[in-house]
Structure formats: C-alpha cells, structure tokens
Amino acid sequence: MSTRGEGIAAGNSAGPSSFSRWIRVVPALLIIGGATFVAAYYVPLRRAHMLLIQEQQRSNEKGRELEQTLSQVRGELQAKAAEVDRLEAERQQAAAAKRSGVERVEQLKTDLAGKLDKQIKKGVAAIAAADGHVFVALSESAVFLPSTVDVSPQGQGLLCQVSGALSSIAGQAPLRVGAVSGPPDSVPPALHAAYPTPWELSAVRAATVAQTLQDKCAVAGARLSAVGHAEHDPAAAALGETKLPAGRVEISIALPGASPAQK
Structure with missing residues (x-):
C-alpha cells in the first residue's frame, strides 16, 4: 500500500510541472511559427506587392507618354492631311485654269481663222497655237515692199486687220512682233549693204511692223514689243504644217493661265 501511494503521489507531483512547461513552450512555438510565416510568406508577398505597384506606376507613366506621343502624331497627321488637301485644291484649281486657258487659246485661234x-486661203497668212500663245504669221511679201524694210500699203491694211481681230477677241492683251528673215543667203542683195546679217534685217523689220501698228493701226505702244529672230523661228514647229515661206512676220498674243504647267 505504501508503494502504490508513493507512486500516485509522485504522478500527481509530475503533472503540474509538465503542464507548466507546455504553457511556456506554446508561446515560443507561436512566436516561431509567426516569424516563420512572416519570413516565408508575408515578406515575399509584400515585396511582390511593392514590385507590382512600381510596375503599375511605370506602366501608367509609359501609357501617359504613349498618349502624348499619339496625340502629337495625330496633330501632325491632321496637319499633313490639311496640307495635302490644300495642295490638291491648288492642283485642281491650276488644272481648271489651264483647261480654261487652253480653251480660250483654241477659241481665239478659231475666231482669228474666221476673220x-x-x-489664209491666199497663202499669205497662217494661224497656230503653242505654249499658251496664238501666232498670226504673215508672209514678208504680203507686208513689205519688195527688197525693202518698208511696209507696203497692202501690208499696212493687213497689219491693221490682224491687230483689230486680235483686239476684238483678246482685248488689250500685249502683242509681240517677231520677224524671221530666213537663212543668211536669203538677205536681198539690195539690203545686204545696210543689213548684212539676218539678225539686223529681222530686227529692223520687226521694229518697223511694231511702229506701223502703233502709228497706223492705233495699237498702244505699251502693248507692243518687237524682236528679230534671224533664221531662228520659235514658232516653226507650230507653223510646220503651213506653206508660208521662211521669211515672215509673226504677231503673237499670250493669254494668262494658258501656258502649260512647268514639269
């Protein structure tokens, strides 16, 4: 009996002591577990969260930069589109003006041919159009006295008829008088001493015709210009189908906006 009692007494004395130890161990375990949780989960999650916030901020900044760039590009594109529209409008306007000018030239050519x-049927006159100009070409034999630089009475009447036709159709547009003398050997012997070269002969004849138009045909001098071409005829291609001789007088008129556009 004594032994059993001692055992019971010993067990009773050991129980409270073991419980006390667990009471002390459990908080330590909780602290260790909490520290382990913080170290293993919370800190990495916190870091990941901060990284995500930073990445979001960078993304937002990039988004704002892209939006600014896109807005700038939109503005540039709108400006370019406006410039293209303006150029296209100018092109269409220029094309319309050119068509109108070409139509006016052709109409002038037709009207002159009628007058x-x-x-023209006698072969002493021809009409052509080129580069926005209408040319009235007259045989030198129909304008000048033979082997002279003087305008004949017949030539004076012809010049006044041409200038009158041009003025009635084209108003007060400038008139350019050109004279073509033909090759060097075409200078008449009677004129060779005074005008030994085609340049000199053609220049004098052009000036004489311009003077006649002013003095006898009531063409204002401010509308007139005169040039000698010698044997070099700028209207030769346009008059190529005519049968006029090389020596001739050409009166041309230019219509604004009728010249072809430069390439």
Missing part, C-alpha cells in the same frame, strides 16, 4: 479666212 482672216481670205488671207
């Missing part, structure tokens, strides 16, 4: 029909 100078008799001279």
Whole structure:
C-alpha cells in the first residue's frame, strides 16, 4: 500500500510541472511559427506587392507618354492631311485654269481663222497655237515692199486687220512682233549693204511692223514689243504644217493661265 501511494503521489507531483512547461513552450512555438510565416510568406508577398505597384506606376507613366506621343502624331497627321488637301485644291484649281486657258487659246485661234479666212486661203497668212500663245504669221511679201524694210500699203491694211481681230477677241492683251528673215543667203542683195546679217534685217523689220501698228493701226505702244529672230523661228514647229515661206512676220498674243504647267 505504501508503494502504490508513493507512486500516485509522485504522478500527481509530475503533472503540474509538465503542464507548466507546455504553457511556456506554446508561446515560443507561436512566436516561431509567426516569424516563420512572416519570413516565408508575408515578406515575399509584400515585396511582390511593392514590385507590382512600381510596375503599375511605370506602366501608367509609359501609357501617359504613349498618349502624348499619339496625340502629337495625330496633330501632325491632321496637319499633313490639311496640307495635302490644300495642295490638291491648288492642283485642281491650276488644272481648271489651264483647261480654261487652253480653251480660250483654241477659241481665239478659231475666231482669228474666221476673220482672216481670205488671207489664209491666199497663202499669205497662217494661224497656230503653242505654249499658251496664238501666232498670226504673215508672209514678208504680203507686208513689205519688195527688197525693202518698208511696209507696203497692202501690208499696212493687213497689219491693221490682224491687230483689230486680235483686239476684238483678246482685248488689250500685249502683242509681240517677231520677224524671221530666213537663212543668211536669203538677205536681198539690195539690203545686204545696210543689213548684212539676218539678225539686223529681222530686227529692223520687226521694229518697223511694231511702229506701223502703233502709228497706223492705233495699237498702244505699251502693248507692243518687237524682236528679230534671224533664221531662228520659235514658232516653226507650230507653223510646220503651213506653206508660208521662211521669211515672215509673226504677231503673237499670250493669254494668262494658258501656258502649260512647268514639269
């Protein structure tokens, strides 16, 4: 009995002591577990969260930069589109003006052909159009006295008829008088001493015709210009189908906006 009692007494004395130890161990375990949780989960999650916030901020900044760039590009594109529209409008306007000018030239050519029909049929006059100009070409034999630089009475009447036709159709547009003398050997012997070269002969004849238009045909001098071409005829291609001789007088008129556009 004594032994059993001692055992019970010993067990009773050991129980409270073991419980006390667990009471002390459990908080330590909780602290260790909490520290382990913080170290293993919370800190990495916190870091990941901060990284995500930073990445979001960078993304937002990039988004704002892209939006600014896109807005700038939109503005540039709108400006370019406006410039293209303006250039296209100018091109269409220039094309319309050119068509109108070409139509005016052709109409002027047709009207002149009707007014100078008799001279054209006689082979002393021809009409052509090129580069926004209308040319009335007259044989030198129909304008000048033979082997002279003087305008004949017949030539004076013809010049006044041409200038009158041009003025009635084209108003007060400038008139350019050109004279072509033909090759060097075409200078008449009677004129060779005074005008030994085609340049000199053609220049004098052009000036004489311009003077006649002013003095006898009531063409204002401010509208007139005169040039000698010698044997170099700028209207030769346009007059290529005519049968006029190389020596001739050409009166041309230019219509604004009728010249072809430069390439």
